[in-house]
Structures are given as structure tokens and as C-alpha cells.
Amino acid sequence: MLATIAQSSLFIRLCDWLPGLSQLLHYQKEWFKDDLRAALSVTAVALPVAIAYAQLTGVSAVVGLYSCVLPMLVYALFGSSRQLIVGPDAATCAVLAAVVTPLAAGDPQRHWQLIMTMTFMTGLWCLLASRFSIGVLAEFLSKPILLGLLNGVAITIIVGQFSKILGFRYQEPYLLERLLHTPQYLAQTHWLTLAIAILTLMFFILTKLMRPQWPAAMIAITVATYVSWALDLGDDGVAVVGSVSSGLPEFQSPVFDLGLTRELVMPALNLAMVSFISMMLTARSFAAKNGYDIDADAEFRALGFANIAAAASQGFAVSGADSRTAVNDANGGKTQLVSVISALVILLIILFATAPLAYIPASALGVVLVIASASLIDIKALWRLRKRDNGAFTLALITLFAVLFIGVIPGITLAVLLGLFQFLKVVMRPDDQILGINQKGILRSLGKSDKVKPIDGILIYRFNSPLTYFNAVYFKRRLLSAIATQTMPVETVIVDAVSCFSHFDLNVMAMIDELHKLLKKKNITLILAGRKRELIAWCEAAGVDISDGDIVIRPDLTMAVRMLPNYKVALSQGLAPQVRKQEDPDEVLAHSLL
Template structure:
């Protein structure tokens, strides 16, 4: 029970089936083949030497394989989180490589602690605040930023300028400085990265391209012609260490770590849930917080940087047919062997080939197709998606995301502030009630206004509810009673209760009875706590609209009888 709850990966491996091994071995080798060149390239986004990208793979992949609940998810360096790390550490490191490495580790450890704390606090619901349009807009912004930042590797000159727009301006101003051999390598690598997956989908395109151009540079000595190469890569697995820092740096990095933790978790959850649904099992978001947090701690202490769910490597694992978390362990061991014995040839990898890999990674983050789909469904969410992209490019990653989420929450509050409502009637041949404003031939009960409010009644929309209900009553001819259909009112607060009382008293002053139908959940509990349920008594609280209408008709017939008797 303990293992299945806290170490589901280990529990799965303890019940491992021998027939899975061949598929897991093939998937592990395939994932490692994809992970190695991508990790080397992503380390350069952060500003670190290539070996640090591999460090961020070995221990985290093993840890997640034991703790994670997803049988398909592969963790590792991610373009979005790497871009955020670079933005967090660059202002403090001032271009010093050893400081970039130390600060990256600190950020990673902070991210790990925050993720674990969020999991313990059962904060898995946070993923719901990142709607799909916001995530698409965010990834589009990250993709464009990544492309702009990696153009220099392909054209052979360093692009100056802070931010997306200034980088592009500087790029176009300096086109005359292009190093043509570097550009040729970059374009050839890009072409192969596009063609190989279409022609040979099972071939690790990134590894193949990097290995091919590494061989060409080594054989023909292209570095003598000004082609930038990766340079020596130290051999050996990372040493476990704890970074040195001070309180001022920690405070500065806390905000960025929070943003990286949030984005890392949401990205990983999207990937994990997608593949879990495909294979018929569920993912526990709170446990994934902890699993991803511990994996980030493992990345930090092994001199790596923050990691997330790697969608491309997860897709490769699934495509090849990986059956269990053993795939991650096999991939990690392969990468460790590369670090120990095969780092020397990496020195000849041309920067242009790595730049091409990163350009493809950036392009892979951009989702134009979904933009069109979102536009057809919702104009607001389409513009929210575009604004998120613009905000990420202009304000930065974390401020851009905060801006987008704030805008979405304001939109939600506005929709709650002015929700839809209706005066209900009945249409022959139609089951249930309809809005008489949309169906002019709908029938109503003479003298009775059946009103529905389609959301919670809270402090910011209580006055709006009161205004709309009274307007609905005034629009009807000689109303005698109001039946409030409260089925859609999921919640009500103190201000809402006060508004209900004011509505009841205002109607009573006009000789109009007020009753409620289908009160349930929090709304009903608040009616009971406030004493309003006792004040209204059972004859004014009904379990259904029909029961309320029957009671109204009985009351109306009695009133008529009493009136006739009085006149007699």
C-alpha cells in the first residue's frame, strides 16, 4: 500500500513482467538517442557547458522512474523551463559561467522544494488555472523567443539586443556579417531535421544530424574555416554537491522559481495526462507535484538544472512501445555511459547543428493550427492566446503568464458578475422550461414569474441579481408571485443572502409572494444557517419548479374562493 501510494514506479517495477523488457530496452535506447543532443542544446539556452544538460538527465530520470505515476512520461530539460532559467540567472551571473551554474542549481532546488510543498498542500488544482489557450499562447511566445535567440548559431555572428524585438532588429541590421559556411551547415541540418522524421520516423533525427555534422567537421577540419564547435566536454558523472549562496540571491530567485515550478508542473501534467488517457489509467496531480519536485532536487544536487515533462521524448517512448518506468532508467544509464566514456567526439559538434536542433525545438512549440481552432470556438480565448504570446515576448515569461492568467480570471469574474438569467415558460413539444425572451410563443402561468439565475450569488453580483429579478417582475403583467429557480446557484455568501432578503421584502411590500425552488448544496445550507429557510417555511421552499407551480395554483384558487366568499 505504501509503495503504490508514494512510489508507484517502484511498485510497478517490483511486479515487472519479463515480456516487457525487449520493448522497454528498445524504447530506452530510443529515448536516450533523442535526449542526448537535445540536452546538450538546451544547456546552451541556459548558458551552460554541454555536460550540464546531460547532468540534468541521469539522476532525475532515475528518480522519476521510481516515484512518478506515469508509465510513459520522460523527464528532462525542456525548452520553456530552460528559457525561464536563463532569464532568472543571467542578471545575477553577469556572464560568469561558474555563477550561471551555481545560480541554476539554486533555482532548481527552489523549484523542487516548491513543487514538493505544493504536492503536500494538495495544490494540484493549480493546473486548472492554465487554460489551454493560455498554455498555447505561452508556448508560442517561448518558441518565438527561442528561435530569435538561436539564430546567431546558424548565421555565425552574435546577435545583440535584449528581448525578442531588439534581437530581430539587430539580426536584420547585421545580415552582411553572415558566415556562409556556418549558414550552410545550419540550413543543411535544418533540412535534414525536417526530412528525416517524415522519411524515417523511427530514426532519432536529432542524434543522426548532430552525429553526421560532428563527423564532417572532424574529417574536414571545418573549424579552421571559422565554424564554431562545441569544444571539449569533460568526462565523468556529476558529483553530488550543494551550492553556496546568500539570502539576497535567494530572495531574487524565489519569484522566478515559482514561475518555473508552475510552468514545469503544468507542462508535465498536460503530457502525462494525455498519454495516461491514451493507455487507460489516471494521473494523481498532487503526487505528480511531489514526484516532479524530488526529480528537480535530484537535478539540482547533481549539478543539473530544472527539468519538466519532455513531450517529444515521451512521444518517442510511446511510439516505440515502452511498457513501464524501466524505460527512464535504461535511458539514464545510457546517458551516464556516454558521460563516462564517449565525450571526446562531442568536441567536434558544430554550434550550427545544435542551433538547428534548437530552432526546430522552438518551431515545435509554436502551434498555429490550434490558434485557428480556438478562433472558431471563442474570440475572447483567441485574443487571450495572442495577448499571452505578446506579453511573454514583451514583458518576459513570468510577467506574461501572470498577465494572461489575471486577464482570464477577470473575464471569469465578469461572466459571474453578469451571468445569464431567464424568465421561464413552457413550449408545446419541448421538454423542460425555456426562456420566454427567446421563445415568444412560450406559455407562462398567469400571475406567476418563474425566474432563473445561472450562477453563484456573491458579493460582487448580489446587487445585479436583485436588479435583474425585480426588472423581470416589473416586465410581467400583474404578477402575484415569484418562484426563484435556484438550481444553477451553486453558492451564495452573506451579501447574497442579504440581497435575497431585500428581494423578498421588496416584493412583499408590493403584495407579491416570493418562493424558492430546487435549492441545494451550499445555497441550501446558507439558507438554513442564515435562518431564511425557517422564515420562509416549507410552503415557500420547493424541491422542484412543478411543486412550486402546484402550490401557487392551490394558493391562487384559495384566494379566489375566499374573495368570492367575501363578496357573497
């Protein structure tokens, strides 16, 4: 009996770590048909995209395939999303290339090893974030900032692929310089290379128009590859992928200066944050559509193990692939068995069918990358931000232009700092309200309605942020300013403690003591309403006197108002309604933000 219980407990813990395993163990056979169809569709989309992203990252085409197999299998076990497909992603590949290319100094082997090392570091950062449940830190990249970041990365990739589509090589590493030299580069156009790119684009568009459910990228790449093979275009100056080795990768440990590893630590952290946030946006949207929830820390852990698996299989960093996830969902994929089947099909191609990959034209892959990157561009969303929230629009534009003009990595770093500053601004300089009472006896914010009136001699103040050492002085200044602007003399100040006293801070308690002494000189009583037990303990710990005649602490706002002598007088004279013990909707909102 005890053994059975132990096994059951162990199984529950195992399922907590492996949500995908739990899904697969409860698999229903009627799902298989949909999962198989979705898996084949995902594979058809994943193959050309993985090869194209390998080119973007600067490694062999087969490395893109390596980056699909093991990570997909790992995520199928560790991930909590039923629809999400992990794999190479435009943003992650652009970041990898931006970091590693200058460090590799033109050495292909070192380039590959640095890619694997940075991928491994990215996985470690994700595991650390999951272990300490700090997935919330990644959310410093708010949606407006991420919108600007992805638009900037997409434009950078698109401009970079023009060299492959037109058949020349950029000499400048940065976007602005490339754009300035555009006329010179256009004069170097290789017309046969451009013709193959146009052919690829034409078949992609025709497939989308005539058979929207078919894998357009796969069909377009297949046609371009056949033409390249039949006409032997490689001998005519058309760049092709070249020989691709078959079979499983041979494990190799990185061999280079330790100093290069140090250069990868912070970029790997940036990559982990960008990958996680991009993945979570995709995972949450499809989870909401299909009626279930996902665990952010479990997803961070799954992403970490997937990237470590990618590094171990000689591949590069992966993230949530929105296009492949959309294909999975559109074809009725029910579980992570889709990832398992797709990974096995790609593995078979790696083992037995890599020879045709050698004839894939680089310009055709460039077209696929441009199309994939174009899906990241959302100018309409940026414009909607301008109308709804001008501050968010400004943040998005700053991030966008930073990525375009100072590079992907500095742009990401700036985006993280902007997100942090945005958070600190909200916490350090939050909004605040003065409360009054309406005709029904409910405490509400003044100014929202003419029916809400202040209570003579009483100032009820709410500060909508947790009080801590860096906003305590601002709180004091705002409260004193509110007292000074009152038309009637203030005898009592009631502070809504629930909205701002969230944790013990000696600096905050010292400020409250100073505020109390200052108000006492003006014959104003200070009352803290709410969190009575915590405040009494915190005052005692900080040495703040709460004896008779000093700071008063009440259980809640209603009680604090009812017990005031001047309120009782106003009530008896019919100048104020009876305060009802009903929670203020504004208060509910304020508390939910903590």
C-alpha cells in the same frame, strides 16, 4: 495476522505515493522488448536535445545530461503516467535563461548556481501545490492562453538561435530590438558556421524522409560533430561545445547574496505553473490514448520531486517532454521502465563517453533547437480559435504578443493574470436563464423552443454560478431586471438554489434578506428551491427570517411549482401541463459545472 495487514496497509499507502513503483512491481516480462526498444529511441532523441537545451539555458553541455538521469528515475517512481518522459524542455529552459541571465551578470559559476536554486524552488512550489491539492490553480492558464504562451516562447527561441546558426552574437536582450537590427547582424554571418547548420538540417530532413523511425536529430548531430572533428573547425572560427567533464557531478551549495534568491521566488512559481500545465496536457493526451487516468496532484508531486532531483544533481528544471513522450509511445513503450533504462544509458555516457561531445558545433545544436521549438508553433490552432471563440482567440494573441514584445517572464505573469481574470469573469458575470414549462411538463429554459411557455404569475430563475460576495449584487440586479421585463405581473419568484447556493456566505445571505424585503413590498413571494437543509441552516446562522409569510424554501423546483396556488388554478383550467418530476437536461449541465 495483524503484522500482515499492517504491511499490506503500508504497501497500499506507499503505492499511493509511488504509482510508478506499483507499475514496476506488476511488470510483465513480455513488455520488456517494447520498453527496451522505446528506451533506446528516447535516449537517441534526448541526448542531442538535452545538450542543446543546456546551451539555451547558458550552462555546460554535461549539465543537460545531468538534468536527465536522476529526474527520469524519480519520475519513474512518483509519476502516474506510463508513457510520459520528463526532461529538459524548451519553455522551461527559456524561462530559466530569461530570469537568471541578468542576475548572474556574466559570471558563469553564479549563473549555474542560480539555475540550480530556481530549479529547487520550482520543485518546492510543485510539492506545496500537491500537498494542499491545489493543482486546479495551475489550470488558470487555459488552453488558449497556453497556446499563445508556447507560440511566443517558440518564436523567441527560434530568433535567439539564429545567432548560433549564423555565427554572431546578439547585443540586445529583447526580441523586438533584435528584429530591428536584423540587417546589421546578417552582414556579420560566419559562412562556415552557416554551412555546418545547413549540413545538419539537410541530414535531419533526409533521415526523416528516408527512415522516419530513426533518431533524425541524433544522426544529424553525429554527422556535424564528425565533420567538425575531422576538419578541426574550431580553429576556423566555428563555435563548438568545448571540453565536457566526465563522471558524476560534485555537489555544490549555492554561494551568493540572499537578495538574489528573493528575485527567483515568483519566477519559480510561474515556471512551476507553466511546467505543470504543459506536462499535464502531454500526460493526459497519452493517457487517454492508452486507456487509463492520471492523478493531477500526484503529477504535481512527481514534477516537484523530479525538479528537486535535477537541482541535487547540479542540473536545471525539467518538465514533461512531448517529443520524447511521443517517441516512447510510437515505439510501443508500456511502462516507466523506459525512463529507467534511458536514464541508465545516459548515465553510462556521462561516465565514459563525453569526449566526443566537445566537437559538437553550436550551430548544429541551434538547428536542433529551432526544429524542436518549431513543433511548439501552432498557427492553425490559433486560427481555429478565431472561428470558434473570438474571446479565447483574443486572449491567446495578447499572451503571444506579450511574450514577444515584453519578454518571457512578464508574458507568463500576464498569462497567469489573464487566466485569473477569465475565471473571475465567468464567476462574477455568469449567464442566467428564466425557466418555463413545455407540453410534456418538463421545466426548461425559455427562448430555446417555442414549445416552452412561462407559467402566468411565476418567474423561475436560474443563476449559473456559485453565489459569493463578489457576484451577489449582480445576482440581485439581474433578478430584479428579469422581473421588470415580464409582460404579466409576477406574484412568485422561484430561484433554483441548486445551481447557485454552493457554500455559506454571510454577504449572500444578507443580500437574499434584502431581496426578500424588497419583493415583499411588491407583494411578490420569494421561494428558494433545492438544498433545503443547507439553506435552512444558513438562514438561521445569518439571522434571516424564514417563518410563515417570509422566505419559502422547497426541496426542489418541481415541488416549488406544484405547491403554488396560481399553478394549481392554471392546471385545473388546462392552461398548464402537470409538472413532471424529471430532471431537466439543462439543469444537469448547470450543476455539473459547479
